[in-house]
Amino acid sequence: MIELRQVTKRYRRKIALNEVNITLTPRKIYGLVGENGSGKSTMLKLIAGLIYPTRGEVLVDGNRVDRRVSSVVSFLSELDEYYSFFNVEQTIAFYHSQFPDFDLEKANEMVKFMKLDRKAKLKELSKGNRGRLKLVLSLSRNAPIILMDEPLSGLDPMVRNSIVKGLISFIDIDKQLVLITTHEIQEIENILDEVIAIKDGKIIGRKVVEQLREQENVGIVDWLTSIYE
Amino acid sequence: MTPWIHLTKKELRLGFPAFLFSMIGSFGVFVLWFVLGIESGFIWEGMMMWSVLAILFNFFYLVFYMSYSLNAERKRMHLWLHNPLPTYKLLLAKFVSGLFYMFIFLFTIIIVIGVSYGNVNFSMQMDDWKMTFYLSVAYYLIFIVSNGWGFTFLWTVYMSFIKFIHPFFSFVLTIVILMFLFWMIDLSSVLFQWGEIESHLITGFEFTATEETFHLNFGEIPTTFYIGHFIGALLLILFFFIGSAWILDRKVEV
Numbered sequence: 468m469i470e471l472r473q474v475t476k477r478y479r480r481k482i483a484l485n486e487v488n489i490t491l492t493p494r495k496i497y498g499l500v501g502e503n504g505s506g507k508s509t510m511l512k513l514i515a516g517l518i519y520p521t522r523g524e525v526l527v528d529g530n531r532v533d534r535r536v537s538s539v540v541s542f543l544s545e546l547d548e549y550y551s552f553f554n555v556e557q558t559i560a561f562y563h564s565q566f567p568d569f570d571l572e573k574a575n576e577m578v579k580f581m582k583l584d585r586k587a588k589l590k591e592l593s594k595g596n597r598g599r600l601k602l603v604l605s606l607s608r609n610a611p612i613i614l615m616d617e618p619l620s621g622l623d624p625m626v627r628n629s630i631v632k633g634l635i636s637f638i639d640i641d642k643q644l645v646l647i648t649t650h651e652i653q654e655i656e657n658i659l660d661e662v663i664a665i666k667d668g669k670i671i672g673r674k675v676v677e678q679l680r681e682q683e684n685v686g687i688v689d690w691l692t693s694i695y696e
Numbered sequence: 697m698t699p700w701i702h703l704t705k706k707e708l709r710l711g712f713p714a715f716l717f718s719m720i721g722s723f724g725v726f727v728l729w730f731v732l733g734i735e736s737g738f739i740w741e742g743m744m745m746w747s748v749l750a751i752l753f754n755f756f757y758l759v760f761y762m763s764y765s766l767n768a769e770r771k772r773m774h775l776w777l778h779n780p781l782p783t784y785k786l787l788l789a790k791f792v793s794g795l796f797y798m799f800i801f802l803f804t805i806i807i808v809i810g811v812s813y814g815n816v817n818f819s820m821q822m823d824d825w826k827m828t829f830y831l832s833v834a835y836y837l838i839f840i841v842s843n844g845w846g847f848t849f850l851w852t853v854y855m856s857f858i859k860f861i862h863p864f865f866s867f868v869l870t871i872v873i874l875m876f877l878f879w880m881i882d883l884s885s886v887l888f889q890w891g892e893i894e895s896h897l898i899t900g901f902e903f904t905a906t907e908e909t910f911h912l913n914f915g916e917i918p919t920t921f922y923i924g925h926f927i928g929a930l931l932l933i934l935f936f937f938i939g940s941a942w943i944l945d946r947k948v949e950v
Contacts, residue, residue, distance in 0.1 A: 479860065517774060517950035534945055538780035548772040552709050564702035565779055 468492055469514055469612065469644065474523035476509050476668075483509040485668040486523070493611065496638065496645040496658055498676075500691055501665035507648040508545060510665070511614045514646070515542040527612065538567075543605035545617040545648075547597060551590040555583050555600060562604050574607035577637055581629060595626035602630050606637045612644050619651040627654055634658055652687050662687050664694055671695075700785050707765065707793035714764035715797040718757070722750055722801070726808070740815035743808055750805045755836075757801060758844025761794035766851050773950040784941035787848060794844060831893065831921045838929045845936035850874055852940045856947035881932065891923025 469491040476484040484506045491497055499507050512518045513525050516536040525532040527539060553561060555578065563569045578585060581599040589597065602618060618634075619627045631654055638645055649655055656676065664672040672694045679690055726746050733742025769776045779786060850870050857866035 512774075512950060515778060517777060519946070519949065534777055534783070535780055537778045542774070542778050544774040546772070546774060548775065550706065550710065550772070550775070552712075561702060561706055565699050565781070567780075 468526075468528055469646075470526040471510070471513070472524050472526070474513065474520045474525060476506075476513060476518065477521040482668050484513070484520075487668070487670055489663070489670055489673075491644060491646060493644045494640060494642070495660040496640065496647065498652070498655060498659040498662045498687070499646060499648045499665060500650075500652055500662060500687065502695075505665045506668040507665055508616050509668075511542070511616050511646065511648060514612070515540050515614055517542070539610055540612045540614060541566075541605050541608040541610040543601050543613075543615040543618055545620060547594065547621075549589045549597065549600075551588070554586055554588045555592070556585040558589060558600065558604065559607070562607070566608050566610075568609040570607050570609055573609075573637065574603055577603040577607060577633065580636065581633060595622050598622045598626055598630060599633070602633050606633065609639070609642070611642060613638070613646070615645070615647045617648055617650070619649055619654060627651060631655060631658065652691070656687050659687070662690070664691055666695060699781055700789060703779075703781065703786070704789040704792055707789045708796065710768055711761055711765045711790070711793050711797065714761050715800070718753075718760065718797075718801055719804070722746075722753070722804070725749065740812045743812040744816050747805050747809045747812070750801075750808075754798065754802055754805065755840060756843055757798040758791070758794050758840055759847040761797060762790060762844055762848050762851070765790050765794065766848070770855075773948075777944075777948075777950060782941070783945040784937070787937070787941055787944065791844060791848070795841075798840065827893075834926065835921070838926065838933070842929055842933050842936070845933050845940065846877075849936040849940045849943075852943040852948060856943050859949050885925075885928070888924035888928035889922055891927075893921040893923065 469489075471487050471489045474484055474487045475482065487506075487510070499510065501507055509518070513520060514527065514532065514536075516532045516534045527536050530536075549558065550561070559571070559574050559578070563571050563574070581596075581603060583592075583596055583599055583603070587596075589600070592600065598618065598621075605613060605615060605618075618630055622630070634645075634647075634655070635658055647655060647659075659676045662674050662676055662679070663670060672690070674690060676687065679685060679687065683690070685693075726743075729742040729746040730739065733739035736742075776786065777783075850873065853873055854866050854870040857869055861869070
């Protein structure tokens with residue numbers, strides 16, 4: 468379980484998150500949506516222990532988060548940076564050596580599913596294939612919490628489609644909590660359990676996606692547009 | 697232990713360009729000295745001079761290496777720090793890979809010294825050469841290691857400042873801290889001036905270039921070693937090491 472209690476995060480003069488209170492429970496896929504600079508990435512980095520709150524506290528399974536929360540949190544960054552001297556196979560082997568929960572069999576299965584060349588150097592991979600590899604590295608861990616920051620950003624529709632299929636096939640929803648930030652809402656709408664809207668560092672709405680569709684008869688984009696205006 | 701070994705292997709690959717650069721650079725300077733030596737008729741003396749320069753560079757080898765490796769990591773801090781290993785192990789992996797390359801570099805210097813030593817009119821008289829040799833090597837290595845950890849400490853300090861202030865002012869503030877550290881080390885050095893081992897170990901030093909063109913002769917060089925200095929340097933290394941790991945763990949953000 469993830470809890471943010473009165474969390475404020477300030478970067479020099481800019482407030483990225485402002486007194487955020489939120490609880491996320493296991494066995495669900497959450498979508499965190501909002502415009503650029505609304506605080507989505509900040510929230511994910513706080514949960515991953517890569518930054519610290521200016522005020523308030525972030526808890527994972529009741530424990531205050533620090534950098535070593537990475538033993539239970541798998542974080543996929545929006546950044547397109549890697550150890551370019553490795554090839555695909557070596558990158559997977561390196562992750563396998565660093566994370567005890569890394570499932571090599573699952574990784575190999577995903578590599579096949581994503582049609583990645585195991586011997587290709589990372590610097591020679593297309594952006595789409597690097598995006599696919601990021602997904603392999605992130606989902607091959609049997610971590611109880613998976614954080615994905617813009618996994619579809621800047622990728623062509625075919626790659627986005629294969630990544631969404633990868634999400635559906637390789638997330639173990641009975642055990643994992645997944646939090647995804649994205650601008651490509653419509654493409655992941657069908658796999659989300661809940662959607663959280665964020666604006667100017669504040670949570671402005673939270674909905675169960677199924678209820679939104681059945682009771683209010685609107686999609687996430689329409690709902691987001693209505694509360695953003 | 698295994699994850700750390702794999703991490704160290706990664707560090708060796710990440711830091712390889714720095715090692716390659718140092719080897720190519722030193723080879724270039726070596727060739728330059730060699731050519732100058734051939735033209736002036738002092739080949740062996742030229743090689744010896746190169747060795748002296750290389751030994752001086754080696755003093756700061758770990759500063760150079762850690763600077764390269766840490767700055768290469770700056771672009772991908774989310775990869776480096778998103779790791780269940782404790783921070784001190786992340787830093788140690790970098791440091792051990794740097795030490796490995798430093799010793800290879802040092803080995804090449806030793807080979808050049810070994811080759812040119814017998815061909816240069818150079819002699820050194822010592823009361824107890826073994827003691828002098830061991831103590832000098834210990835001093836040398838401690839100095840290299842403390843430089844490396846000192847740089848790492850200042851890098852983490854700089855990285856922790858930039859989340860609050862502009863990078864330029866972070867740099868200035870880090871320089872101020874460096875000055876303060878120099879002042880503190882200087883101030884506290886008197887506390888560690890104990891345990892004198894032996895002085896005046898080197899009783900003679902002579903370097904003569906052929907055809908009476910160059911001659912150097914020292915009578916007695918005062919060489920005093922203090923056990924306190926070793927202890928002080930080790931405490932300083934420990935302070936830099938623990939300080940870097942603590943700051944990286946709690947104050948540096950991605």
